[in-house]
Amino acid sequence: MLKGKVALVTGSSRGIGKAIALKLAGEGADVIVNYFRRREAAEETAREIEALGVTSQVIRANVGDPEKVDEMFDTISGSFGRLDILVNNAASGLPRSALELDAKVWEWTMDINARALLLCAQHAARLMGKRGGKIVSISSLGSSFVLPKYTAIGVSKATLEALTRYLAIELASRDICVNAVAASLVPTASGMLYASGGEQEMPAPPPTPPAGRLVSAEDIAGVVAFLCSEAAFMIRGQTITIDGGTSLAPFSLE
Amino acid sequence: MSAVEDTVKDIVVKIVHCDREILKPEATFQDMKADSLDMVQVLVALEDEFGIEIPDEDAQKFKNFGDFVSYVEARVAEKKG
Numbered sequence: 305m306l307k308g309k310v311a312l313v314t315g316s317s318r319g320i321g322k323a324i325a326l327k328l329a330g331e332g333a334d335v336i337v338n339y340f341r342r343r344e345a346a347e348e349t350a351r352e353i354e355a356l357g358v359t360s361q362v363i364r365a366n367v368g369d370p371e372k373v374d375e376m377f378d379t380i381s382g383s384f385g386r387l388d389i390l391v392n393n394a395a396s397g398l399p400r401s402a403l404e405l406d407a408k409v410w411e412w413t414m415d416i417n418a419r420a421l422l423l424c425a426q427h428a429a430r431l432m433g434k435r436g437g438k439i440v441s442i443s444s445l446g447s448s449f450v451l452p453k454y455t456a457i458g459v460s461k462a463t464l465e466a467l468t469r470y471l472a473i474e475l476a477s478r479d480i481c482v483n484a485v486a487a488s489l490v491p492t493a494s495g496m497l498y499a500s501g502g503e504q505e506m507p508a509p510p511p512t513p514p515a516g517r518l519v520s521a522e523d524i525a526g527v528v529a530f531l532c533s534e535a536a537f538m539i540r541g542q543t544i545t546i547d548g549g550t551s552l553a554p555f556s557l558e
Numbered sequence: 559m560s561a562v563e564d565t566v567k568d569i570v571v572k573i574v575h576c577d578r579e580i581l582k583p584e585a586t587f588q589d590m591k592a593d594s595l596d597m598v599q600v601l602v603a604l605e606d607e608f609g610i611e612i613p614d615e616d617a618q619k620f621k622n623f624g625d626f627v628s629y630v631e632a633r634v635a636e637k638k639g
Contacts, residue, residue: 341598343613364611366602398595409595 306532307332310384314338314367314424315394317346319492320442323521324391325349326356327529333389334359336380340366340394367394368415370423377427387431389532392421392441392464397457399498410456417460418467425471429480436479438532441468442524443486443543445551454498461486465543472541483531483539488547490519513548562608562634563627569603570623583624590623608634 306328316325317339326349329335335353337360339346346362353360361383365376380387396416398409421441428439445451446458447465465484472482489495489510510518527546530536545551567581576590587597601612604626610633620626 341601341614341617343611344615398593412595412599 305332306389306529309333309388310336310380310386311389311391311532312336312338312380312387312424312428313391313393314420315340316391317342317349319494320487320490320521320524321391321393322349323525324393324442324528326352327522327525328389328391328532329353329356329358329360331529332358334384336360336384337362338365338367338376338394340364366416367420367424368396368412373420373423373427377424377431381431385431386433386435387428388435388437390424390428390437390439391528391532392424392439394420395442395457395460397454397460397498399453400455401453402455404453405456413456414460414463417457418463421464421467421471425475425482429475429478432478432480434478437481438536439471439475439480439482440528440531441465441484442528443468443484445486445488445545445547447486447543449551468543469541476540481531481537481540483536483541484543485524485527485531486543486545486547487519487524488513488550490521490524492521511550513550514553515548517548519546519548560627560631562631565607566604566623566627566630569607570600570626573599573603581623583622583627585623586621604630608637610634610637 311328311333313321313325313335315321316337325335325337335358337346337350350360350362363376363379365372367373394416397413400409425439428437441464443461443464446454447461451458468482468484475482524546527544531539567578570581571578574590574592574596580589601617605612608630
């Protein structure tokens with residue numbers, strides 16, 4: 305259980321981040337809801353967290369902007385004076401293939417999806433101090449496999465996973481456990497918008513994983529909560545795949 | 559033209575790289591050839607410039623450049639309030 309712990313979930317106004325925030329709150333943690341664009345949704349998430357009997361705070365910050373990251377952690381330091389769990393979930397990107405990408409989109413994607421882990425982990429390690437803590441990032445199958453129009457995001461997720469390994473070792477002696485989860489398509493608003501090419505609702509249902517259904521945000525939240533528990537203390541620098549078997553069975557048996 | 563409108567034009571031109579002349583009140587984002595990342599970056603630049611917040615819940619209602627300017631003017635006036 306996470307009673308007395310303070311968790312920050314970046315990008316938790318909706319989707320996977322929200323499910324993780326609610327899961328950690330359900331296990332007793334006070335949860336800071338970071339958002340960038342959707343204030344009303346973030347405030348609703350915070351209300352749902354507080355209904356679970358724990359404390360919540362909403363902090364706006366674009367995690368791709370180093371100054372805003374600094375300000376976010378100054379706020380956390382002032383409000384809570386500590387941090388025990390960092391869930392690096394916030395992500396962004398546009399559906400573009402390699403030849404369609406320009407430097408602006410590349411940098412935007414890398415800054416939010418990959419560099420934010422570095423900057424947030426630096427602050428988090430300081431606030432975790434000698435108590436140690438947990439850092440979990442949300443990656444995707446696009447880090448290892450080639451998905452259509454996913455180039456910059458896929459590369460940013462590969463960077464995220466490599467950085468997870470480095471951080472895991474460099475922070476190991478401080479009792480900070482650093483890991484990631486990599487999911488296949490999760491039918492959140494963002495996931496479905498992306499799968500449709502960014503313009504409309506999904507035209508056809510995505511392929512069903514061998515496990516018989518799509519991965520849900522709650523599936524991911526459960527694994528993240530496990531990685532935030534003491535049972536996972538000896539798991540370091542790993543990326544756990546959550547895809548219902550999709551990556552092991554790319555060709556249908558039927 | 560208000561000072562706010564002038565600054566909004568400066569920001570849109572700098573980020574979207576469109577001609578300043580096309581930024582009439584009725585100009586749509588298609589007219590500006592702005593993609594979704596351009597729009598987010600314009601919103602963030604406006605927020606930093608004017609010290610306001612423009613959440614997506616509001617930004618999604620903007621249909622053209624005029625909506626943008628009116629919104630920012632209203633928020634800036636509110637702030638001075």
